[in-house]
Amino acid sequence: MRELRVAVVGAGPAGIYAADILTKEYEGAHVDLIERLPAPFGLVRYGVAPDHPRIKEIIKALHRVVGRERIRFFGNVEFGVDLKLEDLRRYYDAVIFSTGAMADRELAIPGVDLPGSHGAADFVSWYAGHPDVPREWPLEAEHVAVIGAGNVALDVARMLAKPADEQLTTEIAGNVYQGLKANRATDVHVFARRGPAQIKFTPMELRELSHSPDVDVIVHPEGFEIDEASQKAINASKGTRLVVDTLLKYLEAEPTGAAHRIHIHLCHAPVEVLGTDRVEGLRTEKTELQGDGTVRGTGEYVDTPVQAVYRAVGYLSSHLPELPFDHQAGVMTNERGRVLDIDEVPLPGLYVTGWIKRGPIGLIGHTKSDAAETIACLLEDVESLPRPEITDPDAIVAHLTGRGATVVDAEGWTRLDAHEQSLGEAAGRERIKVVDRDEMLKASQG
Structure with a gap:
């Protein structure tokens, strides 16, 4: 051989x-x-x-x-x-x-480059403790829009809405915890271009939105369309059925008055990020299903006042x-x-x-x-x-x-791994992730 x-x-x-x-x-x-x-x-x-x-x-x-x-x-x-x-x-x-x-796919709409408009991949890298991104993240916005109909959009929404102290059982890095502790977001609006049977959420990710007692999940009834093609998709896929069932439960649930809210808007396509010197809102166009799983614009527009926009439209x-x-x-x-x-x-x-x-x-x-x-x-x-x-x-x-x-090498990674676990043990956690590259290298060298 x-x-x-x-x-x-x-x-x-x-x-x-x-x-x-x-x-x-x-x-x-x-x-x-x-x-x-x-x-x-x-x-x-x-x-x-x-x-x-x-x-x-x-x-x-x-x-x-x-x-x-x-x-x-x-x-x-x-x-x-x-x-x-x-x-x-x-x-x-x-x-x-x-x-x-690791990069964000572009979203070609006016205003997308305004301060306060962020790529979701960059935010994910920050809260996951990537060594090559800045240690701080601007979290002054009280009302935030997330554009996207996949699991990354849900992760971003959950991280923005969930109180930082609930992350202290995880491996969250110290700088990320401090950043999220100062987060001012109260309302996070998730916009999906298509209907409930076409979105790409997985059932587990969708259910996890409501696991925090400090977060209400609100599905807005406008755009909650299930046409014949949608029903076929629901019948053909257990995952799709579970997603739609979960959305229906959120739709029918009464808000508890929690301090933070995640709003899910279906059949809304992003048209423009509004603002002059920075983000002041998001304009979306209402869409309608065409019977084949796709949508078309209706010519009806909605402006949602927000101070930050996160684009979760795919990695590149x-x-x-x-x-x-x-x-x-x-x-x-x-x-x-x-x-x-x-x-x-x-x-x-x-x-x-x-x-x-x-x-x-x-x-x-x-x-x-x-x-x-x-x-x-x-x-x-x-x-x-x-x-x-x-x-x-x-x-x-x-x-x-x-x-x-x-x-x-593998031994160096083992030392770094043990170092992160020892940091976690001192805080009663499984691990605390090291973010700084120099500190990572120092730990790997013993």
């Missing part, structure tokens, strides 16, 4: 699943996970709200993979800074890119240097995971998986099946893969050291 040395650039779920599947299916495979942050796990660590402990359980399974024989972790190493494509080709038989999607992958990229779709050009050049010819030894392969859609389970497809393609290509110039597994470590990179 030919020995394979494979680099996986990006140690989020997509990259870790690829490493897991490859080493299980090919005994001669050795994988190096190369991650630009000092810690692994990508959006599971930095894209999930701190009050989602059940979702974060996936980290335990990913942790076991990172510590497995024939898999090495190289954290705090950035592709395009510490390593070039040429370097990876010299040391590895194949490279799998799994860098995910970033273009990696030296590699082909479809800027319109926001993915690396590929076919079933094989990276394609401008002539749509596969580039030998280069593969892609996760959101940068298929776009920011699907849940963790989709990521695993996606990685399996990419690995299947790689294994089909084994005999034709170009052999690396340098086969010594320690040569890449020497190369990175020569570049001046401070590499966090």
Whole structure:
């Protein structure tokens, strides 16, 4: 069996699943996970709200993979800074890119660039303790609009409405807690372009909105349309049925008089962010279902006074240097995971998986099946893969050291992990996340 040395650039779920599947299916495979942050796990660590402990359980399974024989972790190493494509080709038989999607997709409406208009992905990175974002976030607005009909929109709304003290059982970082403690929001308005059977909330996320006794969830009856196509969607999907049932319960419930409210507005499409020097409101157009799951505008507009707007309209992958990229779709050009050049010819030894392969859609389970497809393609290509110039597994470590990179290996991550748990233990919590990169590196070095 030919020995394979494979680099996986990006140690989020997509990259870790690829490493897991490859080493299980090919005994001669050795994988190096190369991650630009000092810690692994990508959006599971930095894209999930701190009050989602059940979702974060996936980290335990990913942790076991990172510590497995024939898999090495190289954290705090950035592709395009510490390593070039040429370097990876010299040391590895194949490279799998799994860098995910961290940027906000654009929303092209007037006023979107006003102060007080924020991308949801930036806010998520802040409250999840990402080391590369500012430590403070402006939370002076009392009335806030969230644009979007997916789980990120619900996370943002919940984090803005939920009292900060309720987060003290989680791993929330100190600066995030202090920021949320000063949050002045009382009313958060979530706007969805389509109806109750077309929104992309998951039942669990929707139910979690009401778990705080200090938050009322108010579904506004205008736009709560269920046409024939909607009923078919409800009958065909248990998840859709549960979402609609939950929305109906909120619709019928009497407000308790809680200090904070989350308003859900269906069949409202954003048209303009209002204001002169900063956000003063959001204008939406009422929409109506067309019988096929899509909507059209009615020409009737509603202005909602708000002082901040959060755009949760999707994530966007970033273009990696030296590699082909479809800027319109926001993915690396590929076919079933094989990276394609401008002539749509596969580039030998280069593969892609996760959101940068298929776009920011699907849940963790989709990521695993996606990685399996990419690995299947790689294994089909084994005999034709170009052999690396340098086969010594320690040569890449020497190369990175020569570049001046401070590499966090698996032992370093274990030390950082233990440090965060010790901070949590002192506060009666499971963990407190370290945000500052220098502090992360110091903890990883013991």
